[in-house]
Amino acid sequence: MKTFIILGLCMTLGSLGFSQSGLIEIDLAGMEVVSNKTIHMDYLKDITVDNTAKYIVDLESKVAKFNINTFEEFERPSEDNTYEVNFKSEKGSIIVSYDKDGNIVSTDEHFEDIKLPREVRETVFKSHPGWLLLETDYYVNYDYNEPSHKYYKVKIGNGEDRLNVKVDPSGVLHQH
Numbered sequence: 237m238k239t240f241i242i243l244g245l246c247m248t249l250g251s252l253g254f255s256q257s258g259l260i261e262i263d264l265a266g267m268e269v270v271s272n273k274t275i276h277m278d279y280l281k282d283i284t285v286d287n288t289a290k291y292i293v294d295l296e297s298k299v300a301k302f303n304i305n306t307f308e309e310f311e312r313p314s315e316d317n318t319y320e321v322n323f324k325s326e327k328g329s330i331i332v333s334y335d336k337d338g339n340i341v342s343t344d345e346h347f348e349d350i351k352l353p354r355e356v357r358e359t360v361f362k363s364h365p366g367w368l369l370l371e372t373d374y375y376v377n378y379d380y381n382e383p384s385h386k387y388y389k390v391k392i393g394n395g396e397d398r399l400n401v402k403v404d405p406s407g408v409l410h411q412h
Contacts (some may be wrong), residue, residue, distance in 0.1 A: 259331070260309060261322045262302075276300040279340045282384045283376050285405040287353035292374060295325045296345070305338040312336045328374075345376035355407030356388050363409055364399070367392040 274280060280300040284293070302323070304310050310319060318333040318341055328347030335341050350372050352360070360369070371391035378384040387410065388403045402410040 259320050259322050261324060263324050272301075274300045275303055276340045278380065279343070279378060283343070283345075283378050283386065285386060287355060287405060289347075289350050289353075289374075291325065291327055292347050292350070295323060295328070295330060296376075299323050299330050299332060299340075299343070303338065304334045310334075310338070318342075330376075339380070340378070341380055343376065343378040345374075345378070347374040348372075350374050350388075352388060352390065353405060353407075356390070356403045356405065359403050359407040359409050360390050360392060360401060363401070364392055364394070367394045367399070370398070 274297070277300070280296065283296060302321075304319065304321065307321075312319075315336060318335060321332050321334070323330045323332060327350065328345065331344045333341045333343070348371075352369070352372055361367070369390065370393045371389075373389045374386075375389065376384060376386045386405050388405070390401050390403060392399050392401065404410060
């Protein structure tokens with residue numbers, strides 16, 4: 237019951253001042269449970285990676301359990317439009333687009349200052365020995381019609397030199 241009260245309060249406060257055309261913000265970081273049932277299983281199956289940091293997995297799981305149809309501010313979009321909600325946590329956010337039936341159409345996920353998985357760290361340090369980690373971000377782009385894109389953007393430095401590298405969750409380097 238406490239969870240539902242907190243959820244309702246966060247939804248109400250997060251939606252003040254926003255209209256249907258705006259982006260609704262919901263802070264799920266402090267919530268223990270959104271629902272006991274995962275209703276967006278296709279989304280969760282597609283974006284899940286075994287070596288992802290726990291707080292990322294936790295927020296993605298809460299998004300997968302969130303039922304937009306029970307959200308009092310949800311006004312069904314027309315056939316061609318979507319409804320966007322920004323789920324925020326301490327380390328990042330997931331912007332979710334829902335269709336008129338409340339299904340997840342796409343997500344744009346970004347997490348900052350994250351701990352890199354072993355495979356990603358090894359790739360960065362093997363390809364750039366002696367360089368130091370400066371910034372670490374994780375991105376996921378999900379679209380229900382296409383495979384999701386997951387990658388780490390890592391800023392490294394060596395003295396005055398700076399470089400951004402892109403590495404997928406399995407440790408494959410994609411650009412210098």
